[in-house]
Amino acid sequence: MVIGGGMVAERKVEALLAAGARVTVIAPEVTPALAAMSETHEIVHLGRGARPGDLHGAFLAIAATDDEAIQRAVAVEAEGEKVLLNVVDVPHLCTVTFPALHRQGPLTVAVSSSGTSPGLACRLRDDLAQHVGAEYGVLARILGELRGRRPAGSSRREMLTRLLESPILDWLREGRTAEVDSLLVRLGGSDCSLTDLGLQGEASKGGRSGDDDGP
Numbered sequence: 001m002v003i004g005g006g007m008v009a010e011r012k013v014e015a016l017l018a019a020g021a022r023v024t025v026i027a028p029e030v031t032p033a034l035a036a037m038s039e040t041h042e043i044v045h046l047g048r049g050a051r052p053g054d055l056h057g058a059f060l061a062i063a064a065t066d067d068e069a070i071q072r073a074v075a076v077e078a079e080g081e082k083v084l085l086n087v088v089d090v091p092h093l094c095t096v097t098f099p100a101l102h103r104q105g106p107l108t109v110a111v112s113s114s115g116t117s118p119g120l121a122c123r124l125r126d127d128l129a130q131h132v133g134a135e136y137g138v139l140a141r142i143l144g145e146l147r148g149r150r151p152a153g154s155s156r157r158e159m160l161t162r163l164l165e166s167p168i169l170d171w172l173r174e175g176r177t178a179e180v181d182s183l184l185v186r187l188g189g190s191d192c193s194l195t196d197l198g199l200q201g202e203a204s205k206g207g208r209s210g211d212d213d214g215p
Helices: 007-018 032-039 068-081 118-129 134-149 154-165 168-173 177-188 200-204
Strands: 024-026 044-046 060-063 084-087 100-104 107-111 211-213
Touching: 007 032, 007 060, 032 044, 060 068, 068 084, 100 118, 100 134, 107 118, 107 134, 134 154, 134 168, 134 177, 134 200, 154 177, 168 177, 177 200
Parallel strands: 024 044, 060 084
Antiparallel strands: 100 107, 100 211
C-alpha cells in the first residue's frame, strides 16, 4: 500500500513492482507514470485520500507524503494492523527502511543509513557504482553457471577461487572474450566456454552500466 502519488511514490512503486509486489496507490492525484500503470492494471489506484482501514490485509505500507497528520495516522494504523511501515524521510515512524541499491545482473550492492540520511546512502551507492560495472554482473552469472555444473567439493572451490583471483574482471570489462573463454575451458573443462554457459552475448557487451534504485 503506497500513500501518495508524487515522484517519490512513483519510485517506490517501481521498486515494489520489480520485487513482484501487488501494489495499491492511494492519492487524489498521481504522476503520469502511475496513471499509466493504473490504466494497464499494473497497480490499483484509489483516487482519494487515505482513510482508516486502508491498511487492513496489507503486508507493507509506504507513506510517501509530506502531510504530518497523515504520516502519524498511518503509523498508528500500521502498528495496530501489524503492517510493516516506511514513512519517507521520517525515520522515527518507520518499522522498515530501504537501502539504496545498485544492481548488475544478479549482483546487488545495498547501502543503508538506517533511515538517518537517504541522501548519504545514495551518495555512497553512486560512489560504489563507479567501481561495480557490468562485468561484475557477467562474472556473477559465470560463477553461478559453473557452480551448477560441478558437484560441491574442494575441486569446485579451487576452480572458483582461481577464477576470482584471475584477471577475468579486467577481460570482461574490456570485452576480451577470447581470453575469458580460454581461462574458463582451462579451469572448468571443455563444456565451460561462454557459449556453453549461454553468456557469449553478455560478455561481449563489455562495461555497460547497471540499474540504480534510490531509497
